[in-house]
Each structure stands twice: as structure tokens, then as C-alpha cells.
Amino acid sequence: xETILDGVYQVSRGVNAFIIDGDDGVTLVDTGLPKQQGRIExxxxxxxxxxxxxxxxxITHAHVDHVGGAAALKTSTGAPLYASATDAPAIRGEExxxxxxxxDRVSFLTPVYRLLPDAEAVAVDHFVGEADVLPGDLSxxxxxxxxxxxxxxxxxxxxxxxxxxxxxxxxxxGEVKRGWMNRSTPTFDGSMAHIAGFDFAxxxxxxxxxxxxxxxxxxxxxxxxxx
Numbered sequence: 249x250e251t252i253l254d255g256v257y258q259v260s261r262g263v264n265a266f267i268i269d270g271d272d273g274v275t276l277v278d279t280g281l282p283k284q285q286g287r288i289e290x291x292x293x294x295x296x297x298x299x300x301x302x303x304x305x306x307i308t309h310a311h312v313d314h315v316g317g318a319a320a321l322k323t324s325t326g327a328p329l330y331a332s333a334t335d336a337p338a339i340r341g342e343e344x345x346x347x348x349x350x351x352d353r354v355s356f357l358t359p360v361y362r363l364l365p366d367a368e369a370v371a372v373d374h375f376v377g378e379a380d381v382l383p384g385d386l387s388x389x390x391x392x393x394x395x396x397x398x399x400x401x402x403x404x405x406x407x408x409x410x411x412x413x414x415x416x417x418x419x420x421x422g423e424v425k426r427g428w429m430n431r432s433t434p435t436f437d438g439s440m441a442h443i444a445g446f447d448f449a450x451x452x453x454x455x456x457x458x459x460x461x462x463x464x465x466x467x468x469x470x471x472x473x474x475x
Contacts, residue, residue, distance in 0.1 A: 277308070
């Protein structure tokens with residue numbers, strides 16, 4: 249587990265999930281791959297918390313590497329699950345998971361993608377949308393593109409901490425890019441421009457290291473480059 253800043257922790261194993269510790273309990277942002285929720289529980293113990301302290305589980309999007317542990321964690325914590333209404337049917341197992349945008353370019357890989365293990369279906373207790381404020385001082389930013397219902401979350405702490413999910417990636421040099429799983433579309437590029445309009449110091453990503461300072465500037469530079 250890695251400390252991003254005081255009270256914000258990253259749990260990693262091929263994909264990043266996050267623990268937000270607050271005065272009113274713990275919020276989890278995404279839940280990683282199936283059968284790896286034990287890493288989140290270990291992270292909670294490491295900061296003096298337990299599963300019983302989790303008050304909310306918030307999901308950025310419906311892909312298995314972000315909702316894989318959601319069903320197990322929802323059962324073990326009793327915490328409500330938050331996600332967008334658009335991605336909720338896939339999280340509930342009523343629809344196939346949306347394919348990543350890269351498969352629009354290499355569609356022959358779609359059947360292979362469909363063979364990947366899926367996450368256990370889980371109920372979504374609350375739908376989230378633009379500007380909603382959730383437990384733990386998290387505001388919702390609609391960022392469709394990677395999936396139709398992808399959302400990001402902005403934590404009102406330490407100058408602002410953005411949880412980006414797979415809406416973008418960060419390079420080793422701290423610059424923002426689309427990432428190979430995404431592609432330029434009006435929807436995706438519109439989401440990048442939308443994020444760039446917010447103020448935040450730190451950005452946490454689904455598959456790359458966090459940008460720990462000046463993160464809003466990195467998003468603004470990328471949005472400007474789309475021109």
C-alpha cells in the first residue's frame with residue numbers, strides 16, 4: 249500500500265484501488281480485480297481501520313478490474329455501492345461489460361476480451377451524476393468515454409484530489425495522456441476538457457502512478473494539446 253497523502257492510500261495489484269480515511273469513516277474508490285479484496289482489508293488494518301469502518305464504496309466504471317471486489321466488499325462491509333446509472337446494468341450483471349474504446353480500432357480482439365473472467369454481479373444502491381456530493385466529501389465529475397457511464401471523483405482535501413479511474417493515464421514524467429486503451433472521440437475529448445476546468449492538486453489513476461502536485465495543470469496542458 250502506498251500513501252498518496254495523509255488519509256489517502258493506494259492499494260495496487262495490476263490496478264489501483266483507493267482508501268480514503270475520514271472523520272466519519274472510510275470510503276473506497278474502486279475495488280480492484282476479483283478475489284483480491286484481501287489487499288484492501290490489509291490496507292485498512294495497516295491504517296488502524298477495519299471493514300466495519302467502510303461507509304461507502306464508489307465505482308468509477310464497470311470494467312472487471314475496477315469492480316472485481318465490489319460484491320465481496322459490499323457483503324463484508326455492509327456499505328452502500330455508488331456508480332453511474334449508465335454503467336449500473338453492467339455492474340449488476342444485466343448487460344455485458346462495455347468494451348474499452350481501443351477495441352473500436354482492433355475489433356478482432358473483442359471476442360478475446362469477452363472471454364476474460366467477469367466480476368460477480370452486485371447491486372448498485374445509489375446512482376451518481378455530475379456535481380453530486382457523496383459521503384467523504386467526494387464530488388462527482390461525469391467523464392464518459394472509456395465507458396459510457398465513466399465518472400471521476402474529486403475529494404475536497406489538500407487542494408483537491410481527483411480519482412480519475414481509466415479516463416486518462418499519467419506518464420512517468422507526470423504528464424497526462426489518453427492511454428492505449430482509450431482513443432480520441434468527441435465524448436472522450438470532451439471529458440478531458442471538462443476535467444481541466446476543475447481545480448485540484450493531486451490526481452490518482454487506475455493504472456499509473458499518481459501526480460502529486462500540479463495535477464490540474466497537467467490536465468490543462470493535455471486539453472490544450474487536443475486543440
